[in-house]
Amino acid sequence: xxxxxxxxxxxxxxxxxxxxxxxxxxxxxxxxxxxxxxxxxxxxxxxxxxxxxxxxxxxxxxxxxxxxxxxxxxxxxxxxxxxxxxxxxxxxxxxxxxxxxxxxxxxxxxxxxxxxxxxxxxxxxxxxxxxxxxxxxxxxxxxxxxxxxxxxxxxxxxxxxxxxxxxxxxxxxxxxxxxxxxxxxxxxxxxxxxxxxxxxxxxxxxxxxxxxxxxxxxxxxxxxxxxxxxxxxxxxxxxxxxxxxxxxxxxxxxxxxxxxxxxxxxxxxxxxxxxxxxxxxxxxxxxxxxxxxxxxxxxxxxxxxxxxxxxxxxxxxxxxxxxxxxxxxxxxxxxx
Numbered sequence: 118x119x120x121x122x123x124x125x126x127x128x129x130x131x132x133x134x135x136x137x138x139x140x141x142x143x144x145x146x147x148x149x150x151x152x153x154x155x156x157x158x159x160x161x162x163x164x165x166x167x168x169x170x171x172x173x174x175x176x177x178x179x180x181x182x183x184x185x186x187x188x189x190x191x192x193x194x195x196x197x198x199x200x201x202x203x204x205x206x207x208x209x210x211x212x213x214x215x216x217x218x219x220x221x222x223x224x225x226x227x228x229x230x231x232x233x234x235x236x237x238x239x240x241x242x243x244x245x246x247x248x249x250x251x252x253x254x255x256x257x258x259x260x261x262x263x264x265x266x267x268x269x270x271x272x273x274x275x276x277x278x279x280x281x282x283x284x285x286x287x288x289x290x291x292x293x294x295x296x297x298x299x300x301x302x303x304x305x306x307x308x309x310x311x312x313x314x315x316x317x318x319x320x321x322x323x324x325x326x327x328x329x330x331x332x333x334x335x336x337x338x339x340x341x342x343x344x345x346x347x348x349x350x351x352x353x354x355x356x357x358x359x360x361x362x363x364x365x366x367x368x369x370x371x372x373x374x375x376x377x378x379x380x381x382x383x384x385x386x387x388x389x390x391x392x393x394x395x396x397x398x399x400x401x402x403x404x405x406x407x408x409x410x411x412x413x414x415x416x417x418x419x420x421x422x423x424x425x426x427x428x429x430x431x432x433x434x435x436x437x438x439x440x441x442x443x444x445x446x447x448x449x450x451x452x453x
Contacts, residue, residue, distance in 0.1 A: 118436075118443060120146065120153045121184035123175050123199035125168070125191050127157035137338045138266035138362065139190045145267075145432030154182040156202070168194050175202035185443045186237075188435075191215055193225055196232035206237040206442040208435075211250055211261075213242075213359030219253045226253065233257045237442035240264050240435065242360045243381030249359075264435055265360055265381075267428030268369045275371030275415045276346045283310035283410035285375075286348035288341060288363040291318030295355050296377070296396050298323050301330055303354075303402035310410070312352075315344055345370040350409045354396045358382055364391070369423035371415030375405045385426060389418035 124139045139157075147153055156174040158167055171194075179187070179202045189199035189209040196209040209232060218225045233239055233254055239261040241247035251258045285304060289295045291314060301324050304312040313331045314324060324332055336344070345351060351367025351374045358364075358380040365385060367374050374391035376382035382393055391412070392405035 118151045118440065119182050119185045120151050120439065121175070121179055121182055121187045121199070121203060121205070122153050122155050122157070123171070123187060123189040123195055123202070124155075124157045125171060125195045126161075127155065127159050141269055141428050142266065142432055142435060145429050146436060148429075149432060149436055151436070152182070154178045154184070156199075168198065171195070172198045172202070175199055179203035179205070186439045188439060192232050193218070193228045196236065197228055200232060200235040206446045207232075207235055208238045208240065208439055208442050209233075209236050210240040210242065210264075211246060213246060216246055216249045216253065216359070219250075230254050230256055233260065236260065237445060238262060238438050240438065242266055244384055245380050246359045262438060264431055264438070265365075265385075265426060266362060267426050267431030268362075268365045268423055269428050270369055270424060273342055273345070273366045273369035273423075275369075275417075275420050278349050278372075278414040279347055283307075283350065283406075284348045285310060285312045285350045285352050285406060285410075286315065286344055286367075287312070287352045288315045288344070288366075289353065289355075290316050291320040291324065293320065294357065295353075299396070299399050300352055300354055300402060301327055303399050304330070304406060306400070306403040307406055313344070313348065315341070341366065342370065345372055348372060349414060350375060350391075350406065352406070353377065353382070354394050354402050354405070355380070356396050361385070365423055365426055368416075368419035371417065371420045373409040373412040373414075373416045373419055375402065375409050385422060387418065387422050390416060390422050391419065 156178040184205045187199045187205050187207045189196045192215040200207045233256045242265045244263050247261045291297050311329045315333045315336045317335045353376050355377045360381040364374045364376045377396045378393045394401045394405045
């Protein structure tokens with residue numbers, strides 16, 4: 118199958134980001150024998166003109182490949198541009214910010230509705246996100262399936278935990294939604310161990326000069342497995358987490374986790390793998406940190422739960438959706 122992959126996030130040489138998960142699925146689909154042509158952006162820089170570049174790349178790539186199906190990540194503007202680049206059936210994956218933008222940015226609801234109507238199928242990375250999308254865009258009802266981004270079980274593998282006091286790790290942007298200040302205050306209630314933040318953002322100044330809190334800044338994605346190996350517990354008690362990729366990667370490494378009850382984590386974090394909390398309850402977060410640090414090291418139950426989200430299995434599920442979209446369009450064409 119010839120697949121045109123369109124994404125506004127794809128890892129560049131110096132700026133790995135959420136696009137690494139797009140690449141992971143792409144690599145797994147390629148391994149399954151499909152031909153993939155990319156039309157992608159590899160940087161967040163460039164403002165609105167970068168989407169003009171993405172549109173032109175999509176059009177030229179479609180002309181070269183003559184795709185059987187177009188597979189777009191992110192609804193607006195990527196899905197919109199991808200749908201205009203080719204008459205091939207469109208399958209689009211919705212991510213968290215996509216859905217959050219609906220109703221908060223003028224015009225996004227109408228644009229998202231247009232993408233959903235054009236698409237043969239919509240993929241949401243969690244059932245939580247599916248429900249949110251269908252509530253905001255009724256046209257998505259009956260058309261949306263849930264397939265998360267998966268985890269590379271070879272890259273993220275169990276390893277012996279480090280010796281010493283509990284080491285907590287939080288991977289992600291230092292933003293209000295990620296709840297990093299409340300996490301730091303909860304950690305201070307423990308009075309032991311270390312808390313490491315791998316990421317950057319506007320709340321960095323509020324985390325500086327805290328006892329036993331280490332700020333690494335933005336880190337290359339290739340460093341994440343090593344950072345997890347150096348920790349005992351991976352933390353992501355966000356105010357809302359549409360999926361929770363860092364938790365899944367921590368579990369794949371055999372690490373216990375502390376996550377939020379709001380969003381996707383309840384769908385894949387069993388009690389044996391970690392603790393889910395009310396993200397507004399600082400005391401509950403502190404107690405969850407203490408309880409998670411006492412779970413087995415490494416945590417075989419966490420690894421077993423993560424194995425159900427193998428990126429290769431997720432690619433197989435995406436493949437079946439892409440093939441169904443291709444076959445549906447082929448079946449609707451009049452006989453010659």
